[in-house]
Amino acid sequence: MIPAQTGLAARGHVQLKRVSVGYGGHRVVNEVSLDMPSGEFICLLGPSGCGKTTLLRAVAGLVLIEEGSIMIDGVETRGLPAHQRGIAMVFQDLALFPHMTVYENIAFGLRLKHLDRRAIDAEISSILMLLHLKELRDRLPRQLSGGQQQRVAIARSLVVRPSVLLLDEPFAALDRKLREELRREIRALQRRLGITVVFVTHDQEEALTLSDRVAVMNAGRLEQIGSSDEIYERPVSRFVMNFVGSTNFLSVADVERYDKETRCKLTGQLVILSTTKTPEKHQDRQYELAIRPERIRILDEVSPPTANRISGIIRDVTYEGASVIYEVELADKQRLLIRQQNTGEQQQPGRTQLGKSVVLGWAVEDAIIFAAAK
Amino acid sequence: MAQPGTLSPSVGVSVRLLTAVALVLLVVPHLVVVITSFDPTSAALFPPTGFSLRWYINALERRAFREALALSVVVATTASAIAVSAGTLASILVVRHQFIGRRVLITALQLPMMLPEVVLGLGFLILFTTWRMHVSVVNILLAHAVITMPYAVRVITANLQTVSPSIEEAAHVLGAGPLVTLFRITLPVIKPGIIAAAIFSFVVSFDNFTVTAFLVTSRGTLPIEIYSYIRTEGDPTIAAISTLLILASLTGVIATVRFVGFERITGTEGSA
Numbered sequence: 001m002i003p004a005q006t007g008l009a010a011r012g013h014v015q016l017k018r019v020s021v022g023y024g025g026h027r028v029v030n031e032v033s034l035d036m037p038s039g040e041f042i043c044l045l046g047p048s049g050c051g052k053t054t055l056l057r058a059v060a061g062l063v064l065i066e067e068g069s070i071m072i073d074g075v076e077t078r079g080l081p082a083h084q085r086g087i088a089m090v091f092q093d094l095a096l097f098p099h100m101t102v103y104e105n106i107a108f109g110l111r112l113k114h115l116d117r118r119a120i121d122a123e124i125s126s127i128l129m130l131l132h133l134k135e136l137r138d139r140l141p142r143q144l145s146g147g148q149q150q151r152v153a154i155a156r157s158l159v160v161r162p163s164v165l166l167l168d169e170p171f172a173a174l175d176r177k178l179r180e181e182l183r184r185e186i187r188a189l190q191r192r193l194g195i196t197v198v199f200v201t202h203d204q205e206e207a208l209t210l211s212d213r214v215a216v217m218n219a220g221r222l223e224q225i226g227s228s229d230e231i232y233e234r235p236v237s238r239f240v241m242n243f244v245g246s247t248n249f250l251s252v253a254d255v256e257r258y259d260k261e262t263r264c265k266l267t268g269q270l271v272i273l274s275t276t277k278t279p280e281k282h283q284d285r286q287y288e289l290a291i292r293p294e295r296i297r298i299l300d301e302v303s304p305p306t307a308n309r310i311s312g313i314i315r316d317v318t319y320e321g322a323s324v325i326y327e328v329e330l331a332d333k334q335r336l337l338i339r340q341q342n343t344g345e346q347q348q349p350g351r352t353q354l355g356k357s358v359v360l361g362w363a364v365e366d367a368i369i370f371a372a373a374k
Numbered sequence: 375m376a377q378p379g380t381l382s383p384s385v386g387v388s389v390r391l392l393t394a395v396a397l398v399l400l401v402v403p404h405l406v407v408v409i410t411s412f413d414p415t416s417a418a419l420f421p422p423t424g425f426s427l428r429w430y431i432n433a434l435e436r437r438a439f440r441e442a443l444a445l446s447v448v449v450a451t452t453a454s455a456i457a458v459s460a461g462t463l464a465s466i467l468v469v470r471h472q473f474i475g476r477r478v479l480i481t482a483l484q485l486p487m488m489l490p491e492v493v494l495g496l497g498f499l500i501l502f503t504t505w506r507m508h509v510s511v512v513n514i515l516l517a518h519a520v521i522t523m524p525y526a527v528r529v530i531t532a533n534l535q536t537v538s539p540s541i542e543e544a545a546h547v548l549g550a551g552p553l554v555t556l557f558r559i560t561l562p563v564i565k566p567g568i569i570a571a572a573i574f575s576f577v578v579s580f581d582n583f584t585v586t587a588f589l590v591t592s593r594g595t596l597p598i599e600i601y602s603y604i605r606t607e608g609d610p611t612i613a614a615i616s617t618l619l620i621l622a623s624l625t626g627v628i629a630t631v632r633f634v635g636f637e638r639i640t641g642t643e644g645s646a
């Protein structure tokens with residue numbers, strides 16, 4: 001087995017300072033600063049085209065940065081080609097060498113380090129064991145299933161004992177079950193080896209479940225960096241709120257900020273929220289109330305009172321198994337989604353509920369106000 | 375409307391008929407040559423009047439033909455070696471790198487295939503005369519390298535385009551410099567394309583007549599010898615040589631298809 005890295009000072013500290021990357025005058029990555037301490041699992045999350053893959057490739061040395069600096073363990077990487085950076089990368093298409101067996105693929109990086117045959121054999125045996133690939137060592141990549149190829153790609157990267165492992169949407173092509181299995185494996189491996197992992201994904205669920213911290217990117221910029229719950233509970237922008245998880249955005253009027261609470265009007269009814277979740281008020285700005293579907297409850301006679309109550313009519317019901325999604329129309333025709341846990345205690349969900357009047361409730365902390373998207 | 379993949383009866387019949395006509399036109403001339411080569415008379419009659427191998431013996435015994443064959447093989451081998459080496463590097467440059475003048479280079483690499491051979495032959499003749507290059511073999515060799523290069527570039531480029539650049543990047547990240555990546559990753563992966571390109575180039579060089587005719591001063595390649603023989607003699611020796619060449623070509627084609635696959639050669643393969 002590969003022992004955890006000990007002895008030397010922890011490796012894998014990656015510092016990005018105002019990194020910009022551009023192609024032909026167009027900035028793909030714009031002044032991104034990010035400090036990734038040794039041993040951290042960080043996800044770069046964002047829609048396609050947001051620059052997350054380009055940023056990853058810049059760290060790998062596969063694209064040149066225009067401005068800023070990338071330091072790995074205190075060493076400035078400017079001018080350092082990819083093959084001298086001592087990091088590893090798993091590519092989106094895996095990039096296994098098609099003419100080499102599993103063993104040769106994994107041995108490639110070790111042979112370049114001029115290790116003797118015995119040492120190489122030993123390293124490969126242990127990594128094959130670690131990733132359950134022992135039986136497959138003499139197969140060619142095309143003779144492997146998607147999940148097996150994935151494991152070979154990871155093994156090939158880990159065997160060179162990188163201080164930093166970069167993964168570019170490695171599980172995107174796999175089915176859900178396999179993806180979840182490999183996520184657990186990569187997380188366990190990362191903890192065990194103590195390496196820094198930078199994981200690029202557009203899958204918010206993947207980012208939230210895997211990472212110590214999530215870096216949300218949008219249009220080349222770093223939108224927010226924080227732990228999964230910070231990103232989900234306290235998004236700093238409308239973009240983050242909208243991209244991570246699902247959200248109802250509702251137009252509100254007459255926003256008034258006080259010290260502790262902020263008041264506004266939703267379909268003419270008073271809504272109260274915590275002022276810490278309200279932006280400074282600007283003139284001529286439209287505001288939106290953002291609230292997650294699972295934070296809204298459909299109240300009945302026995303429900304405890306909630307700070308905010310608003311009435312509406314059920315227009316659609318979607319049965320998802322573990323939960324039920326209701327689409328409710330408010331008095332001003334705005335619609336919102338509500339996700340209820342299917343605890344079995346509620347009335348049987350179904351078409352019979354369509355057109356029914358309901359009262360919705362949520363707590364002061366559950367909603368956030370953002371300036372409306374222009 | 376007909377279903378995709380099926381043809382309406384009338385279209386089906388005409389397509390089959392056209393295919394048959396095309397096949398007949400392709401095959402019949404070759405068959406005529408093969409059959410004539412066994413004719414015992416020196417008149418090269420069709421249909422033949424008997425069966426004889428004397429023209430085969432004549433072809434193999436003539437020193438001019440043997441020398442011409444040797445020269446053709448040497449020229450074709452050397453020219454295709456040059457074309458494939460240079461073509462491989464050019465393909466990598468054009469497929470993997472962005473630079474000013476890339477499109478111009480792509481066109482330039484295909485140019486010898488587009489130009490009439492008479493123009494090329496005359497061009498080479500004027501050029502070599504101006505440079506006072508009078509060694510016929512060297513001139514033919516250089517010209518053939520230029521003529522075969524477009525074919526090599528085409529085949530290798532087609533192969534290289536099916537290979538994801540990420541495997542080269544993966545090699546870099548794992549610690550391989552540019553040269554190691556070239557020799558351990560890129561070249562082995564496009565080996566089928568390189569082999570196909572070599573075969574193509576060899577055949578193109580071996581077959582070439584027009585450009586070679588401009589440059590021959592002393593010894594000629596096989597096509598040149600065949601042509602000069604046919605101008606003085608009318609016997610089926612040429613048919614015999616042709617039959618042997620057809621046999622060699624067929625063997626080569628079958629071996630190639632067996633070895634690298636038809637799709638790789640024609641570049642019609644979807645992905646690596």
